Each structure stands twice: as structure tokens, then as C-alpha cells.
Amino acid sequence: MWRFFWSLMTSVSSPLLLTAFAGITACMGCTANLPNKFEHPPLLQRIDARVGMSFRATASDYVYVMDKPKFRFPIGQASVGRFRQVFQAMFAKTIELPESWRNAVADVDGVVELDGIMLQITRGVEGAWNDIVTVYYRVCLYQPDGFQITCTSALGADTHIRHELDFSCFPLYVDRCLAPQTDAAMRHAIARFISDFEADPQVKAWAIRVADGKRAN
Amino acid sequence: MRGLANLVAAFILAATASAHVSSGARAAQPLGRAKPVEPKGTIGLLWWPTIESAASSFARSMEGCLAKGIHAEALGLRVMTEASMRDLLFPLLEPSTQPTTEEEFGALLARSEVKERLVSVGVRYLVAMSGSTADEPWLGGIECRSGYPGWAACFGYSWHDQHTTLNASLWDLTQAGTAAKEAAVVHGRTIAPALIVPVLLPANTQSEACHQLAKYVVDDIRKTESTH
Numbered sequence: 001m002w003r004f005f006w007s008l009m010t011s012v013s014s015p016l017l018l019t020a021f022a023g024i025t026a027c028m029g030c031t032a033n034l035p036n037k038f039e040h041p042p043l044l045q046r047i048d049a050r051v052g053m054s055f056r057a058t059a060s061d062y063v064y065v066m067d068k069p070k071f072r073f074p075i076g077q078a079s080v081g082r083f084r085q086v087f088q089a090m091f092a093k094t095i096e097l098p099e100s101w102r103n104a105v106a107d108v109d110g111v112v113e114l115d116g117i118m119l120q121i122t123r124g125v126e127g128a129w130n131d132i133v134t135v136y137y138r139v140c141l142y143q144p145d146g147f148q149i150t151c152t153s154a155l156g157a158d159t160h161i162r163h164e165l166d167f168s169c170f171p172l173y174v175d176r177c178l179a180p181q182t183d184a185a186m187r188h189a190i191a192r193f194i195s196d197f198e199a200d201p202q203v204k205a206w207a208i209r210v211a212d213g214k215r216a217n
Numbered sequence: 218m219r220g221l222a223n224l225v226a227a228f229i230l231a232a233t234a235s236a237h238v239s240s241g242a243r244a245a246q247p248l249g250r251a252k253p254v255e256p257k258g259t260i261g262l263l264w265w266p267t268i269e270s271a272a273s274s275f276a277r278s279m280e281g282c283l284a285k286g287i288h289a290e291a292l293g294l295r296v297m298t299e300a301s302m303r304d305l306l307f308p309l310l311e312p313s314t315q316p317t318t319e320e321e322f323g324a325l326l327a328r329s330e331v332k333e334r335l336v337s338v339g340v341r342y343l344v345a346m347s348g349s350t351a352d353e354p355w356l357g358g359i360e361c362r363s364g365y366p367g368w369a370a371c372f373g374y375s376w377h378d379q380h381t382t383l384n385a386s387l388w389d390l391t392q393a394g395t396a397a398k399e400a401a402v403v404h405g406r407t408i409a410p411a412l413i414v415p416v417l418l419p420a421n422t423q424s425e426a427c428h429q430l431a432k433y434v435v436d437d438i439r440k441t442e443s444t445h
Contacts, residue, residue, distance in 0.1 A: 038304055039304040039305070040304060040305050040334070043309055043334060187308075187311055188311050190308065191308035191311030191313050191314050192311075192314075194308050194314075195314050
């Protein structure tokens with residue numbers, strides 16, 4: 001009888017175990033697929049200014065590496081692509097500047113710079129199966145002479161509460177759940193940045209100064 | 218032996234009879250005398266207010282089910298997914314920027330750039346969905362025993378109730394305000410009878426609710442189109 005049960009158990013669970021094992025081992029050293037652009041340009045209030053865009057290497061090269069399973073989240077590159085689209089929708093004209101723009105500034109009304117990125121993934125443990133993905137951005141606006149006008153910090157998070165016996169994330173845990181969560185947290189943080197940046201009195205004052213300057217010319 | 222067989226049969230019969238779903242009927246909405254119209258165009262699905270997580274299995278499964286259901290009810294309707302809709306209107310529907318009231322939602326849809334964007338991809342209708350499933354605790358009990366020389370058996374009966382509520386507001390982009398509001402409320406009982414081996418007979422309230430809602434939404438679109 002026990003032999004029968006054992007053979008039944010192994011025949012049923014073997015494919016499941018193999019699938020789970022293959023899923024975990026196949027993704028060792030894998031990279032999460034994070035889209036680096038929005039399908040459509042963001043819908044924004046456009047500021048009539050010619051602005052230089054700069055992306056710090058510490059931000060654009062930022063990669064978060066998760067342990068067990070080992071997985072890379074190249075959020076820096078994905079964020080640069082998205083912020084490029086945001087800045088292009090936000091300002092009438094944009095040009096891309098190197099990180100060393102402070103030494104050789106072009107003919108612009110201001111420079112907007114993606115200054116920093118941070119990703120934090122907190123995975124649920126037994127008893128509290130909550131996966132929390134948090135993304136942080138810092139973007140600064142400068143005058144062409146390098147004087148800092150303002151910096152905006154934005155945070156976005158996505159919390160997934162996995163209930164007991166909820167195996168919807170497995171075996172492709174990262175692809176099915178953590179990557180979409182990271183994508184959502186990035187979107188939330190970028191949306192937060194946009195609303196805070198648009199509402200920033202320093203930005204508004206700068207936009208008025210730029211408009212006044214254009215009228216005077 | 219025959220007695221045991223009868224007992225098993227009666228047990229299974231009782232069990233399957235109680236693995237059921239019951240749905241809250243919506244208020245009767247006569248379609249009038251208008252001719253049925255086969256709807257065409259694109260309908261966008263959206264969770265509003267935004268659902269808790271991008272990884273929510275409830276949101277994913279309900280959205281997929283609703284999309285299939287709408288397409289099955291009206292083959293001429295193309296369904297645009299939540300992710301595409303959110304991308305289309307980014308950043309206006311993210312948690313920090315989304316409208317908080319129905320009036321604000323209506324005002325957002327009335328904005329020229331929003332309307333233009335939606336029309337550019339052929340979206341005529343938008344369904345703002347909300348909902349959840351509530352699981353009640355398991356009741357009853359199943360007891361399992363094992364002994365020498367290697368036998369094991371379970372006996373008992375356990376069940377739990379599940380309630381799924383799905384709401385939808387249908388917005389017609391050619392009109393101001395909502396075109397219709399619908400709700401599908403489905404109650405069900407998952408049962409687990411155990412006579413030697415436990416058997417789980419789930420009540421699929423989510424699937425039932427989403428199919429109902431898909432039907433209601435398509436009916437509303439037909440009604441809207443017939444009055445145009």
C-alpha cells in the first residue's frame with residue numbers, strides 16, 4: 001500500500017518539482033525584462049522651453065541584483081528611456097547632453113538631470129507573504145550656468161500580498177510577479193515625479209522667467 | 218457492501234448538489250423596442266481605482282476573463298487591456314495621479330488631449346472596473362487517520378463560502394457621464410467531502426461574475442448604440 005502511495009506521489013509531483021527546479025535554475029543569472037519606453041508619449045502640460053537632458057552614469061548604469069534566485073534588474077537603462085520620453089513630452093525642445101554638460105553647456109534655457117535611482121525589493125517571508133517593490137528617483141533642474149533651481153524626489157511602490165496557497169507567481173516568480181511589480185513601481189514613481197515637478201513653485205517661476213525672456217527677445 | 222456503496226453515492230450527491238454558485242440578479246433593464254445592434258470598435262478595460270498590485274492574480278484573471286467574455290458576446294468588439302489603457306493615458310491613471318471621484322474621472326475623459334488620444338487608437342467605450350472576492354473561513358471538518366499495516370483514510374465534510382463582487386461603469390466617449398453601471402454579485406460554496414480520499418469541489422464565483430458582467434456590458438453597449 002505504501003509503495004502504491006509513494007509511486008503515486010512521485011509520479012504526480014515529479015513533473016511539478018522538475019518544472020519548479022527548471023524554472024529556478026534556468027533563471028540563475030537572468031535579467032528581468034523591464035521595458036525602457038512607454039508605448040505612447042506621456043500626456044503632459046508642455047513647458048515652452050529648450051532644455052538639455054542629462055543622465056548621470058550612476059543612474060543610467062544602475063542595476064539591482066537580487067539574491068536567491070540571482071536576478072538582475074537593469075532599472076537604470078529602463079528608467080533613462082522612460083525619462084527621455086517624459087522630458088521630450090514635458091518641454092517644447094530637448095537636446096541630450098553628456099554628463100559633463102557643466103563644462104560645455106549648449107544653448108538651452110535649462111538642464112534637467114536624472115540624478116539618482118534606487119530600487120528596493122523586499123520579498124515576503126512565511127507568515128507575511130508581501131512582496132514590496134520600491135523605486136526612488138531624484139531629478140534636478142539647473143540653470144544653463146549650472147546653478148541648481150530645484151530637485152524633485154519621487155517614490156513609487158507596488159505591494160503584492162500573496163495569500164496562502166497562492167502559487168500564481170511560481171515557478172517563474174520574477175517574470176510573473178517581480179518584474180511587473182518593478183515596472184509598476186517605476187511608473188508610479190515617474191507619475192509622482194511629473195505631478196510634483198509640475199506643481200513645484202520653483203519650476204513654475206523658472207518657466208515664467210523663460211517665457212518672459214522669449215517675449216523680451 | 219451495498220450499504221456502503223449507497224452511502225458513498227448519497228454522500229457524493231449531497232456534496233455536488235451543494236457545490237453551487239448563486240448570483241445576485243441585476244435590476245431588470247428592458248432593452249426597449251430598439252433593434253439589436255452588433256457593436257463594433259474598441260472597448261478599453263481599466264481597474265479604477267487602481268488595483269493594489271500589478272501582480273494581483275485577481276486583477277489579471279478577471280481582466281482576461283472579462284476580455285474573453287466581451288469578445289465572445291460581441292465578436293465585432295476589440296478589447297484593449299488595462300496595461301495598454303494605462304500606457305495610453307500615462308501618467309493620468311497612476312495611483313498618485315488618478316481621479317478620486319466619478320466627476321473627476323468624467324472630467325478627465327472630457328479633456329481634449331485625452332479624448333484625442335483615445336480616439337486615435339479607436340477607443341469608443343471604456344469600462345472602469347472594481348471588485349473583489351471575499352473568502353469566509355472553512356467550516357466543518359475532515360479527520361484523517363492512518364495505521365498499521367499502511368492504511369490511511371479521511372472522513373468528514375468541510376466547506377467555505379466565497380463572494381465575488383464585480384462592478385463596472387461603462388463610459389461612452391461620445392457622451393458626457395457614464396452610459397451605464399453594472400454589478401455582478403456571485404455567492405458560492407466550495408466543498409470538500411472526504412470519504413477515504415478528500416475531494417475538493419471549488420465554486421468558481423469569479424468566473425461566473427465576470428461572465429455575467431461581460432454580458433451586461435455588451436447588452437448596455439447594444440442599448441447605447443441602438444439609441445444613437
